[in-house]
Amino acid sequence: MLKVRVGRHKWKLGVLVASALLAGVWSLKGQATRPDTNAIFSPAHGSISEAISHFFGYRPEPVQPIAFPHNVHVQDVELACMDCHISAARGPQASIPDIRTCWNCHATTATDRAEIQKMKGYFDKGQDIPWQRVWGWVEESHVRFNHAPHILAKVDCATCHGDVAQMTVATREIQHTMEFCVTCHKEKGASNDCVTCHY
């Protein structure tokens, strides 16, 4: 049993060693920072460790530019999720609202708060808020998730995203492992065919 498992992961070990070697060579060449943008190819990862993390699907908790309080907006202002994440019922992505949505209220509301001032700073410069992504899969998993059918099947947002109503910035309280998806699909009688999600 143990032997099999080592066998299964041996190649990842190999890649790790190779990556470490490559990283050594890379830093020797003094290129640990992001290479300059090349006009033909888009820039790669900023560092080799970033690339390795990416390969193994490890992602650090995102640091958001503004400490957005979900709890205040849901509990006190009584906004519904889809008031801001407008396309959850329409298409694959729930979508993060752009700064114009915030500005609808915050042009006049709570303008004295520090975080709102920060937001105004972006808005005045004609910039959007550089929110960091919280959820999602690495490309290699070939997962294509579509929000709309889940919303239409009346799956509560909290089922997958946790009780965001109690959070400030969203955190990954629930890990979106394949086991998590498959279990729920089984319970609800949804298809567990591979190509339902991987294609």
Added chain:
Amino acid sequence: MDRRNFIKTTAAAGASATLAGCGNPETQLIRFIPEEPLFPGIATWKPSICPLCSAGCGLHVRVMDGEAEVVRNGEKGLLKMGLAKKLEGNPQHPISHGKLCARGQAGIQLTYHPDRIRQPLRRTGPRGSGPFQEISWDDAMADVLLRLNAIAAADQQKTLGFLTRRLRGQRNVLISTFLKEFGAPPATLFEVFSDDVLREANRQSFGFEQLPTFDLARSRYVLSFGADFLGTWNSPVAHSVAYGEMRQGRPGVRAKFVQVEPRMSQTGANADEWVPVKPGTEGILALGIAHVIFKANLRTPSAAGRAGDRIDGWNTGLQAYTPEAVEKRTGVATARIERLAREFADNSPAVAIIGGAPLAHTNGIFQALAVNALNALVGSVGEEGGLSFTPHPDTGTAQAGRRGLRELAAEILSSSSSPVQVLFLNDANPVFGTPPAWRVAEALAKVPYIVSFGSFLDETSLIADLILPDHSFLESWVDDVPESGTALSVASVAAPVMRPLHQTRSMPDVVLDIGRQLQRPVVLPWNNYEDMLKAAFAALADKSSNWDKILENGGWWSTASTGPSVNPARVTPAAATLQADPQFDGRAEDYPFHFLPYASQAFLDGSLAHLPWLQELPDVISTAMWSNWVEINPVTARDLGIAQGDAVEVRSVHGTIQAPALISPGIAPDVVAMPVGQGHATYTRYASGRGSNPVSILADLTEPVTGALAWAATRVGIRKLDNAAPTTPLIVFAGALREHEERHR
């Protein structure tokens, strides 16, 4: 390697390939506020029009949110916006029928090209040396207005020139109206592969000065003289759809297709029979076929009517065109001529097509008139399975008149002060596309001020003083009235499918702005180009099709053919005595080969060489990519000691170029051919300095009636360059022509 190992290797390769694309938060570009409402991840399809060739295919463009790297207010950053992602044919459109060719597919790269001109440029160094400075639109407009006001103040309005590719639809109406109102002469049209000879012949034969439309789907016999109608000529997508119908759409009927040309084109490779003919003698062969038809009493000369009257000797049975005489002149065997004639007359409906190289000889008009008469003889004109002319909807007409570039260049060179003081340049690259004897570069150098609407720096834009970059077609209001390709009356129109990426402006709107801001304003009745289109299409709108509906469909088209009758009243002009035999430049002893430059499958006349998808598209016949080549017959190559890939020098009276050899049995032994399109000195990172330009060694021979360049009339000599590798090597995707090599081993 077993499956498990394979997955391991590909997984590692996949990881390194996906290093791109994921941003590091610290170094991430700033994000601009989106300018439009977007529902992420949801694609919409919007109609547009393909601008890459003159066919005018209707498109459907897939538009979805995405992040574009843009500059706003001098700052670089990311903008979330609706972006065009994919082009397909518009299923309802009468030209494209939901299909699109490889060139059209690559059209998306015009918008996202890394070397696109992103804002107005003012020349700072000596002309042609390169340095330009990015300036604001306000400064750029001030520059243009200063020049135009100066010539208007001096009452020299006629010194404004406008050099453009052939324009259609409302752009044509707008430019011609602007020039007329300003007091300038009509625009000068320039295309390397112009179809003016055929238009003129069709005017003489049938009364329609336009390209013909073929009802291939219902033909039973197609006899094509040099027309690459499935690849690069006229309306390739419409032809291909109809060709599929012709071959496979009728149970039990496959139709026969014969291609007459000295070099087998992509279209020729589809034919049932390929008839190599001496260059420039296609018309003689057509008359030889007509002669046999008369002789065997399959038809009478009078059946051809007006079209026959244009041919000297037609009414007396074409005595000079006996199969024996025609064999001597064309190289096609007597028995074959007789057989082709019988097949052509017996398999009704039959249609003859002429296009491309046969018209690019000094006897081009004769060749076209001969084939037109042959069509009229077998009754294929205006009939099912034959040829007709696309009726044009009434959306306004442009001022007629033209001024050839060759004459214009000569005029500039011969006068002390240039008769053109300010020249606008739109979608034309004559420095690349004219023979050296026209001395276009020299003439343009004498023009004091040149303004280009170009999106890319090509050889001609490089000598401009000011560049006012146009939007890409996906960012503009576009419209078109297809000249051919359908029996319906069609006017296509489409709104921009996406917002402009860069600080560019639509050419028609810039022209309208210039008119308004002149000291003596040229006030045209439209606020902007959108208004102009709306006004023009109002005439077509009725209860069933209002403006919104027209925009949703991508245009207006009639439901049934409402075309004018193709055989208008028979005027009987005296038969024209036309030169039947072609003339060539260069003595046969010194320059033993006919030189055939042809429109490249990927680049057409070279205007598409900057699109990397087309550079990497393997040529349909040779599978060559990222290069160009000289096609040489295997026997000729053996005699000259030339092998595949060898550097070969091609020499005419007017110049010398070199290119790698491509040994091909699909070319006559006394002909060498080169695709046009490569050999750009300057045309973005993808095309600059790649291959050589066959137009640069062409002779200054023209077809005398239209003045069109006889680009197939140059003779050349070739020799292998010893101890030299080709400057751009031959890159073939598959081992070319193995079948031939095996058979002749």
